[in-house]
Amino acid sequence: MAFGFIPKFEQVVELNELSPEKYLAIALKTAENLGWETTNVSNTSFTAYTGNSAFGKDSEIHLTLTTEQAILVSKSLGSEMFDFNRNRKFIERFVHEFNEIHSSLSEDDLAAVVTNYQDFIVASQDDSLQQPNTAFQGVKSFFFMFVPQGGYIATPIIININIVIFFLMALSGVNILSPDTESLINWGASFKPLIVQGESWRLFTNIFLHIGIFHLLLNMYALAYVGLLLEHRIGTFKFTVAYLCTGIAASIVSVCWHSYTVGAGASGAIFGLYGVFLALLTGNFIDKAMRKALLTSISVFVGYNLVNGLKDGIDNAAHIGGLVSGLLIGYAFIPSLNKPGRKTLNYLTLGGITAFILLLSTIIVALLQDDIGIYDSKMKIFYNQESMALEVFSLPKTTSKENILFEIKERGLYYWNANIELVNQVDSLNLPDPVHLRNKKLIDYCQLRLKSYQLMYKAVAEDSNSYKPQIEAYDIQIGKTIEELKQQ
DSSP states (O other), X not given: OOOOOOOEEEEEEEOTTOOHHHHHHHHHHHHHHXXXXXXXXXXXXXXXXXXXXXXXXXXXXXXXXXXSEEEEEEEEOXXXXXXXXXXXXXXXXXXXXXXXXXXXXXXXXXXXXXXXXXXXXXXXXXOGGGSOOHHHHHHHHHHGGGSOBTTBSHHHHHHHHHHHHHHHHHHTTOOSSSOOHHHHHHTTOBOHHHHHTTOTTHHXXXXXOOSSHHHHHHHHHHHHHHHHHHHHHHOHHHHHHHHHHHHHHHHHHHHHHOSSOOBOOSHHHHHHHHHHHHHHHTTTSSOHHHHHHHHHHHHHHHHHHHHHTTSTTOOHHHHHHHHHHHHHHHHHHHHHHHOTTOHHHHHHHHHXXXXXXXXXXXXXHHHOOOHHXXXXXXXXXXXXXXXXXXXXXXXXXXXXXXXXXXIIIIIIIHHHHHHXXXXXXXXXXXXXXXXXXXXXXXXXXXXXXXXXXXXXXXXXHHTOSTTHHHHHHHHHHHHHHHHHHHHO
């Protein structure tokens, strides 16, 4: 996932006939009328906060006065990448309210306002509680990410669960930068061979695991951002269902696409939430004035991360699976969102989506082929046939010539040919590249055995030792091949 920047908007206003003292007094009254909290008040500046959001203070407005100008800056607080012109609107509201107040004041009224706010400025400068502590404000704003509150409940809970699980993994000894495959599988990562063998719960548990601390931080940032935008619009319950269902859908697509990749991470579910949001933005659920800006920013964000996902080591199949399932779920949400009073419709929607995802997952897992399991069972047959072919070397010395020839032909040659056919069959399975290389080596081994047995058959049939050097040469090659197979 990608990081953003802190949005802000700045405007310079001429004081004209107003002195800095009068402008400051009217500006403080303006902030009061707008319901903004002021702090850090001096003779030439103050800071105001516009209100509360899921991440604490919505925006910080800073006013600085010179002898001729007022510099107004509105800056977003908390973790977000885009303000969708919110900071510009705060400045516009301030300027409009300021002008309304100024035009309504007589000279006597203005003098009273100046006197009143001059006393306030003096009191503010004497009160240590009014002094700024920007470091504290930043920390406070940061920790709002993890605190459930109105319209922002499921997101911090999910974030906290992911962090706690990562912390427990670290305490158990798992490497926090680059955890090994075995550790991830032990903690519930997705792995197709195990899922096919009955561990379907991995489709769920893997969406709360992360492959290192940087993977965790990037995903939690993206989750907090989409949670801030989406959860209050669709509700906590729908948000939770969307996260879990798109996460499972992403896992299913991943195991269908990657046979032997160990999967972990919330990114599939996060892409699912972005998919839900995109679906809402393509309809009429969100106000038209905001829709275009949101649609552009979310599309850019999703597009960038999908392109970035083409790099090695990133499970783009899960991203795409989450995004597509999120779009479908988002469209399914729209009827109940447009009719919030219809509780039955809401419950049917959530129940139907959950049941559909679980049923589809069950069917797909049942249809998945465990190629590794099939390969292992076929290899047991291979080794059994190999043992029967090698029984030729265990024949008693009193065995007749006819029986020796029969054993070489009907058991030895037969089973080596059967093993070549068996390996060719299993090589068509979807297997890791090292297994395909091993299969080629097994075929070479069987072919060397065939050639050796054919010479043995001739030597016995003709009562001749002339084939002995060739047989010994094949035996040397067979020994080397066996050693190479042991090293694979």
